[in-house]
Amino acid sequence: MANMKSSLLITAACLLALLSTIGAALPYPILPPLFAAGVSNGLNHFLGLPPKLLFGLALTINPLGLLIGSALLGPLSDRYGRRPVLLVTALGAALGHALTAWALVLESYPLFILARFATGLLEGNGSVARALLADRLQGDLRLRALSWLNGAFYMGWLAGPLLAGATLAWGVTTPFWVATVALTVTAALVAVALPREAPNGANTSWWQVARDGHALNLLRHAELRQFFVVQLAYTCGVTAFYEFYPLWLVEVPGYGARGIAWTTAAMCSVMIATTWFAGRPSQRDPLRRACLYAAGTATAVVVLAAGNAWVGLAAIVLFGIPQAFYMAIVPNWCAERFGHHGQGAVMGLLSTTFCLANILMALAGAVLTLIDTRLILLLGAALTASSAWRLHTWRGEMAANASLRVVQS
Template sequence: MQHSLLIGSTCLLALLSTTGASLAYPLLPPLFTGGAVNGLNGFLELPPTLLFGIAVMVNPLGLLLGSAVLGPISDSLGRRRMLLLTAIGAALGHLLTAYSLLIESYPLLVGARFVTGLLEGNGAILRAVLAERLDGALRKHALSWVNGAFNLGWLIGPLLAALSARHSLALPFYIAAGGLLLGTMLAVPALARESGRAQTHHWWTLATRHHVFTLLRHDALRTLFAIHFFYACGVAVFYEYFPLWLVEVGKRDAAGIALVNMGMCLLMTCAALFAGRASPRDARHRASIQAGAAALAILSPGLGNLWIGVAAIIVFGLPHAYYNATLQGWAAEQFAGHGHGAVMGLLSTTFCLANIVMALVGALLALVDLRLVFLVGAALAACAALAMRRWSRMAMVVGRELDCPGAVNRS
């Protein structure tokens, strides 16, 4: 019963987190384009497109920083404390966002979106809670389920915004704030029995000296980071540019793009329900196969055929869900000695960093030919698949992992 409450609470918070993060994407564009000058699109008389770009960018930037520091901080200050503080803080961030829209304050909007993103970087803490308090097959299933909850939030958020914004632009953010506060209250009983941690450092010291990138001093984690970064770059450029491909090749409008995205998110969420099943085969070997399948899906839009591309975009959710579940479950077992918060934070931060890098790289490639975006993305994911397969073979030959304190050998 306690485990069910814990899993349900973390999945609910994950769902609410990404629901709140995705609310702004359909709401902000109309405020900065094609309308009368207001306090948002007329701030300092800067170009509205520049103002819009900054407003959209600050949330994932905050998410990147939060993913890098919140997990390691929770290793020292405690999961329960950090999870409750960040969830309540993110709810307050949504309220500030709503207020900034009502008074048309651009600086407050940017600040609120940044702080909300920073605190919504607590996904590493949610995964660390499950990795720390569960084990075996249940841990792998739970990590997969929380991934499904994160994915589902990206579907629910835009739908919530579309349904509620017709009454008021602030209403979606009020709903998101209320949902997070309610979810936090429901999570308290599940987290109440967590054993306390001794606070040996100030939080600022922990954030600046014990962030996730300190893990890269270890050879095995450096290898994990490099391989996962290549895969995440392929996935990021796919996510960011398949809507543009649907417009250019398929002449799809916003509704058409949303429909394809809905199919991908639904398949990814459903796949996550089953992706955590145990297997006797080495996890890196399985991850290499899953990354290879994802690479084929990423490649397909680059071939030019509309219906093959649309089908590949939707089907992509299947191998990607399995890859995430496989890698996270293996990393939680293999690198437990480094702290679950730090390890889960490293995986989350890697993906955030890849999104920022590939937004720029993809823009440059798209200037030449949009198909290049998908060809390069597929090549990066395929390189990750090959590198993961090679790592698996090397581990089988050596028979043990190096530089992994607290590791459990699964090779």
């Protein structure tokens, strides 16, 4: 019976991740042609600003919502329960995609920005899904489940662009209406699969929980601050890649939305396949493995920036291998080392770091792409390489401190 309950829990969390990220991934093959293909419209000529600058701002606003949502939703789920938070956010994100579709019909850049922000705010619930598995599973099963959850997220990034490419023939708004339906189905799934929960702790308002319990409060702890710096550097390279390889595909091989979608599909397929191996138990030190995979991620990004069309395409597809391994290792390590702070808050910090990196690199890219798109990719590669080095030195420091404590005892 326990095994059956665990299987249902993992299945529900993975399906939630899949259906949620399908909606989040839809705009990636749609936006670059709208803003960078040279065809004038109400979106890419707002206030007479350069289309690339508007593109960079459009990329920034959704991660800004994700940043706030990721910082708040995990701790809110620690207080009020995973089920109600997931229900509200799934339905709200469905409404956000409907507003995005309407903004595209009106060619209203302000409404588009507002809708993307609201959708990002509510799709910051990935930390809640991770916390759901982290606090109910243990040991090797938790490692495998978190790896499978990552695979579901990757599959969403695969299905989203494919869905966009397959449905654009019926209009640019069609993928967002499909996302609205998918997220509504997600809410129904959560309602059926997850049991009701009693609120945890004192009778405090959601505002008090958001103010006093948000994930960034964890930065008061020295070790978590150090981890935050390392993870931020890593994810800056990852988000520079995610945000600007579609623009590179428009500028270098001359791809449109369908070409971007199929390239993304190939990359995500590699990620999904890799997760089946990444979640296996290993006797090797997790930080040492994370260091090696961070270096591999940096290598893929720098090869994309420096290579020609075919070399760059290979780098995009193979990027999924080190990224999948890294993301299988680090959340499980965090759950074991920092879980006593609250799994919702810890997983929220991971998601918040990713969202902050999205914002920083989108802003940097909005400027650097005015010169050359490759510059933002090179900056991201340098930051991820620095995270690999920081992981290496931090691992050595922790080993030295552990040895010192043994001697003193």
